[in-house]
Amino acid sequence: MATYVWKARTRDGQINSGEIEAVNETEASVKVRAMDLIPLSLKEKPKSFFSGEISFGKPKVTMRDLALFTRQFSTMLSAGLNMMEGLKIQKKQVTSKGMKNLLTGIISDMEGGSQLGEAMARQKNIFGELYVNMVKAGEKGGALDTTLPRLATYLEKDMALKAKIKGAMIYPLVIAIVLVIAIVI
Known part of the structure; x- marks a missing residue:
C-alpha cells in the first residue's frame, strides 16, 4: 500500500488536506470521496530510502x-x-x-x-x-x-x-556446451 497526500473541498467550500493509505490512486480517490469531500489534488507521497519503504522491484504475478x-x-x-x-x-x-x-x-x-x-x-x-x-x-x-x-x-x-519448449531447448544447449569443452580440451 502507498500513502497519498490529498487536498479536497468540503460541501461548504472549505479546503482540507491530509494523507490516506491506498493501493492505487483510484482507491485513494474513492476513499476521499467517501469522506464527503470533493478531491482537488491527489499525489502519491514520495518514499524515503531511509524509512525502509522502498522496495527493489514490484512484486510479480506469475x-x-x-x-x-x-x-x-x-x-x-x-x-x-x-x-x-x-x-x-x-x-x-x-x-x-x-x-x-x-x-x-x-x-x-x-x-x-x-x-x-x-x-x-x-x-x-x-x-x-x-x-x-x-x-x-x-x-x-x-x-x-x-x-x-x-x-x-x-x-x-x-x-x-x-x-x-524450455525442456526441449536444454538438450541442444547441453550438447553445445559439451562440444565447446571438447574442442577446447
Whole structure:
C-alpha cells in the first residue's frame, strides 16, 4: 500500500488536506470521496530510502498465479458466489504479494463502480488483451461462469507448452556446451 497526500473541498467550500493509505490512486480517490469531500489534488507521497519503504522491484504475478486464480474464481462463481465475494475470498487466500496487490486494486475499482472487465483492463500488462476481452465478453453475454474455465484451461495449456519448449531447448544447449569443452580440451 502507498500513502497519498490529498487536498479536497468540503460541501461548504472549505479546503482540507491530509494523507490516506491506498493501493492505487483510484482507491485513494474513492476513499476521499467517501469522506464527503470533493478531491482537488491527489499525489502519491514520495518514499524515503531511509524509512525502509522502498522496495527493489514490484512484486510479480506469475502465469501460475493467474491460472490458479482464474480456475478458483470460476469455481466460486459456478458455486453461486457473487463476484465481489469471490474476489475478497481470493484476496484472503492468496499467498503471492503481487496477486494480493492486484486483487486489492480490482476490488477497489469495482467498489468504485467499474465492471470486472474494466478493472482488469487497467491491469492489462498482467492480464493481457485476450484475457481482458474474454472477461468483458463473458460479462456482457452473461456467460462469465463458462468463459473463466476456458481461460483457466488456456493459461494452463500455455504454461505447459512453455515448459515443454524450455525442456526441449536444454538438450541442444547441453550438447553445445559439451562440444565447446571438447574442442577446447
